[in-house]
Amino acid sequence: MRGIFTGLKRINIGYVFIAPAVLFLMLISFYPMLDAFKMSFFDEDGRFIGVYNFIRASRNPLFINALLHTLYFTAVSVIFHLGLGLLLAILLTQLKGHYRTGIRTIVMLAWAIPPAIVAVIWRILYHPNLSFVPIILKSLGLGSFKWQLLANPHTSLAAVVIANIWFALPFYMLMILAGLQAIPKELYEAATVDGAGAINCFRWITVPGVRNIMVTLAIFDTIGCFVFFDLVFLMTKGGPVDSSEVLPTYIYKIAFTRLEFNYAAAMSVMMFFLITILCGLLYLLKRR
Amino acid sequence: MTPPRKVWTYKLLVPLISLIVAILMFVPIYWLICASFKTPATILEPTLFPRTISLQSYTKVLGSPFFRYSFLNSMIVAGSATLLTLTLGLLGGYGFSRFRFVGQSPLLFLVLFTKMFPKVMISIAYYLIILRVKLYDTLLSLVLLDVAIALPLALWIIKNYFDTIPTEIEEAALIDGCSRLKAFYYVVLPLSRPGIAAIATYAFLMVWQEFFYAFTFTSSMKTRLVPVIIYAHMGEFVTDYTWMLAASFLFILPLMAIFVLMQRYLISGLTAGSVK
Numbered sequence: 001m002r003g004i005f006t007g008l009k010r011i012n013i014g015y016v017f018i019a020p021a022v023l024f025l026m027l028i029s030f031y032p033m034l035d036a037f038k039m040s041f042f043d044e045d046g047r048f049i050g051v052y053n054f055i056r057a058s059r060n061p062l063f064i065n066a067l068l069h070t071l072y073f074t075a076v077s078v079i080f081h082l083g084l085g086l087l088l089a090i091l092l093t094q095l096k097g098h099y100r101t102g103i104r105t106i107v108m109l110a111w112a113i114p115p116a117i118v119a120v121i122w123r124i125l126y127h128p129n130l131s132f133v134p135i136i137l138k139s140l141g142l143g144s145f146k147w148q149l150l151a152n153p154h155t156s157l158a159a160v161v162i163a164n165i166w167f168a169l170p171f172y173m174l175m176i177l178a179g180l181q182a183i184p185k186e187l188y189e190a191a192t193v194d195g196a197g198a199i200n201c202f203r204w205i206t207v208p209g210v211r212n213i214m215v216t217l218a219i220f221d222t223i224g225c226f227v228f229f230d231l232v233f234l235m236t237k238g239g240p241v242d243s244s245e246v247l248p249t250y251i252y253k254i255a256f257t258r259l260e261f262n263y264a265a266a267m268s269v270m271m272f273f274l275i276t277i278l279c280g281l282l283y284l285l286k287r288r
Numbered sequence: 289m290t291p292p293r294k295v296w297t298y299k300l301l302v303p304l305i306s307l308i309v310a311i312l313m314f315v316p317i318y319w320l321i322c323a324s325f326k327t328p329a330t331i332l333e334p335t336l337f338p339r340t341i342s343l344q345s346y347t348k349v350l351g352s353p354f355f356r357y358s359f360l361n362s363m364i365v366a367g368s369a370t371l372l373t374l375t376l377g378l379l380g381g382y383g384f385s386r387f388r389f390v391g392q393s394p395l396l397f398l399v400l401f402t403k404m405f406p407k408v409m410i411s412i413a414y415y416l417i418i419l420r421v422k423l424y425d426t427l428l429s430l431v432l433l434d435v436a437i438a439l440p441l442a443l444w445i446i447k448n449y450f451d452t453i454p455t456e457i458e459e460a461a462l463i464d465g466c467s468r469l470k471a472f473y474y475v476v477l478p479l480s481r482p483g484i485a486a487i488a489t490y491a492f493l494m495v496w497q498e499f500f501y502a503f504t505f506t507s508s509m510k511t512r513l514v515p516v517i518i519y520a521h522m523g524e525f526v527t528d529y530t531w532m533l534a535a536s537f538l539f540i541l542p543l544m545a546i547f548v549l550m551q552r553y554l555i556s557g558l559t560a561g562s563v564k
Contacts, residue, residue, distance in 0.1 A: 017383025021376040028436040029402040035413035094302045106310045112547040114497035116515035117536045121316045178559035227406035230499045268409035
């Protein structure tokens with residue numbers, strides 16, 4: 001009898017502790033999501049129109065445009081975040097103590113900067129008159145290369161991608177560094193005794209060791225880049241003639257500028273499903 | 289190649305490359321700081337070091353009531369959101385860490401799953417809800433949303449941290465007649481200072497940086513936050529760059545200070561649960 005009572009009491013207390021947090025998230029995060037999902041099947045006047053919004057979106061060239069840009073943005077960002085992050089992390093493992101902490105702090109400052117400020121900094125860096133980059137280019141003899149990346153429809157998206165890479169790189173470098181440090185040193189020592197060079201060590205010890213972390217980070221980064229609004233909006237607002245429009249900025253425009261909330265909800269549902277599929281595919285890369 | 293020579297170039301090359309990388313990563317920030325100390329006239333001269341140091345833009349920015357007011361707003365929102373995240377997160381993390389109950393894993397997964405929700409998608413429905421409950425253009429709506437951003441990961445970090453604290457001390461307290469809540473408050477919390485520092489820093493960082501919600505759900509001057517103010521200065525034809533740079537630097541100053549001081553806790557908190 002007493003055993004059952006203490007058992008019940010324990011379960012209840014556990015629920016009590018997590019209830020505030022869980023309920024809060026259900027209310028603030030989950031409920032709007034479900035609401036948006038429901039909204040996508042309806043009209044502005046409240047009539048049920050089924051999948052009409054979805055068909056309309058898939059036929060909309062601007063939507064497809066934003067989608068392609070988002071895929072490009074995400075793919076390039078993730079590849080560079082993880083690739084450069086891995087290189088930098090390996091570099092950092094070779095450094096000692098205080099020097100390593102110092103370099104790590106300096107590099108990590110870029111991550112602590114709000115996207116709004118990152119946009120300010122890079123807008124100035126990309127500015128033909130205000131930035132010091134054209135001067136450097138000119139002195140290197142590349143003066144004919146017009147430093148006008150944000151106003152040029154061909155390069156606007158790439159310019160934003162570069163800023164995104166710079167901004168988030170420290171975070172991924174840090175996480176990969178943690179993963180690298182988890183690989184036992186004995187493996188490397190045993191391999192070098194057996195005659196393995198740096199490249200073989202990398203291929204057979206490092207890569208399998210960080211593979212799971214890299215996939216987790218890839219999933220995290222994919223989601224983050226796919227829905228990243230702030231940087232793109234603040235740097236180009238969608239770029240000269242939609243050349244740097246991404247899904248978040250486009251959905252924002254449809255919802256809050258054209259006030260077509262249901263249409264925007266449908267597009268965001270499609271975006272969400274895409275993210276889920278992409279993450280699912282990436283998850284398959286994980287080692288059991 | 290003889291091993292000694294290889295080691296020598298190795299020992300020199302690695303620190304050198306890492307220094308170059310660090311400098312490259314830092315240059316944009318350095319540029320921001322330098323340029324903000326230039327006069328409005330010389331800002332059009334892209335030199336790497338200001339010829340004359342002038343505090344002109346800073347006096348302009350600090351003298352602007354708009355900036356001061358929005359800075360205050362940012363502090364209010366970030367502070368409240370951090371406090372709320374701490375409250376919900378510590379309680380929730382403790383619950384997930386110490387108790388076994390039905391639906392524990394699915395609920396934890398659900399909490400982390402909310403991090404996958406796109407802000408744009410939430411904001412569409414949230415906008416209409418906010419209008420209905422007349423919370424539009426208030427700081428409260430921002431605080432609620434910002435907590436929802438920071439809470440999932442904060443809860444995860446602190447749960448992992450609690451997992452590393454042995455339960456013997458709490459059990460001793462319980463035997464002595466402490467209630468669960470008291471044991472949590474008087475025993476576990478004082479031991480968790482690093483973990484608390486980690487999630488408080490993380491929450492503050494996330495909320496201070498936040499732009500999208502602050503931009504979408506406010507329209508009047510009284511609820512503006514600093515990132516939105518800075519953006520407002522960008523969109524026009526005549527962009528006051530010195531103002532923007534000075535404002536930006538003032539804005540990131542608390543962030544940098546907190547970050548440099550707390551980075552140890554923050555980094556250990558973030559990386560603790562990820563190496564699995």
